[in-house]
Amino acid sequence: MAITFGIVGTNWITESWILATHKSGQWKLHAVYSRSEDQARKFGSKYDCSNAYTSLDTFLSDDGMQAVYIASPNSLHYEQAKRALKAKKHVILEKPATSTPEELDDLFRLAQHEGVFLIEAFRHIQEANYKLLQQLVNEEKRLGPIYGASFTYASYSSRYNNVLGGEVPNIFNLDFSGGSLVDIGVYPVTFAIALFGEPKEQTYVPFVCRTGVDGGGVIVLRYENFGVQINHAKSYTSAAPCEVYGEKGTITVNGTTDISTVKHWDPKSKKTEELAGPCKMVEKPNVNMEEEAVEFARIIGEKDDRAAGKLEEISRIVIKVTTDLRRQNGILYPADKR
Incomplete structure (x- = not known):
């Protein structure tokens, strides 16, 4: 049976989630929450969904809904996810899951207490x-032994034009827990952590916008015997590829998402082999x-606590690292001060 789910957030990423889940055949859109009833009904009608709500409590009390996908502004994730978990709904939470590690700890404790899954939607891993x-x-x-790595995800945002024009879009707003690190940089940071685990330490040299958040920058993650450079x-x-350097060769991939090439260069033969599927x-x-x-449907359907636990560990390390990088540079959200 398909998992019935509701959505919080009616933006393009939500549409991508709905299209992907329906294509998989393992999910079915059941309800839409929006502050605007007209928006909720209009959005749901595109997917043959007539359950539209403007009250979050009423939305979460819908017994026909098993899970909730949350893709609202970052600063709203914690409270909305907390209410969904208390309603005993599985939660798929768009990255960044929360503004601080403390908030994420609270949500994972609550999910365990209520017997449901909380999964951060890191699609690329x-x-x-x-x-x-x-x-x-x-x-x-x-x-062989790893000597280092370089990961890149730098993409000019049309909303940065608004920043240059004097506006403060949500994703460039401290009050909404915005900035490049948590929106774009989180991809290569997660990319590295899922490959190599938790770094021993991390440093960040950001470019800080006029709005007070980072517009991008360079991160270095330090591991036992090598370092990882991240440009976001x-x-x-930037069109730079992602690379992992080792004693016996170099692996190059085209990017941190939508990986279509995985090439291995052998220093002895001087030949490159394509390995990607x-x-x-x-x-x-x-x-x-x-x-x-x-994968998320499988975890929920099979109640795979082991796989969920591995994803939870990655989420905990990522928020710990990114929060430290922000705080090193005085990029503080309202949630940091609570």
Whole structure:
């Protein structure tokens, strides 16, 4: 049976989630919450969903809904997810899950108490070619000892034009827990943590916008015997690939999301081998979310606490690292002061 779910947030990423889940055949949109009834009904009608709510409490009391997908502004995630978990709904929470580690700890404790799953929607680490990369970095014959890595996700945002024009869009607003690190930088940070685990320490040199949040910057994650450099931004664009360097070769991938190439260069033969399998690409503005939709449905359906626990560990490390990077540079949200 398909998992019935409701949505909080009627934006393009929500549409991508609905399209991906319906394509997987393992989910079914059941209800839409919006502050505007007209918006809720209009959005739901595109997916043959007539359950529209303007009250979050009424929405969450719908017994026909098993799970909630939350893609509202970052600063609202904690309270909305908390109420959904108390209503005994599984929660798929768009990244960043919360504004602080303390909030995330509270949500995971609540999910365990209520007997439901809380999963942060890091789509890219569910891609088949990312999982291939995870295998390769642990293969002695491919890399041997790791010497370092460089990961990039820098893409100029049209909303940065608004910032330059004197406006304060949500994603560039401290009050909404915004900034490039939590919106874009979180992808390569998670990319590194899911590959190598928790770093020993981390440093960040950001470019801080006039709104008080970071528009991008360079991060260094320090591990036992190597470092990882991360370049991320919403205020500029980079076409640099992602690479992992080892004694026995270099692995290059085209990016931190939608991985279509995984190449291994052998320093002895001087040859490059393509190892990637098919990539589930979709046309913009929609994004590839089908693989995560399938995996999250499996976790919920099979009650796979072990797999959920691994994702929880990644989420806990990511929020710990990104929060430290923000606080090092005085980028503080209202949630940091509570």
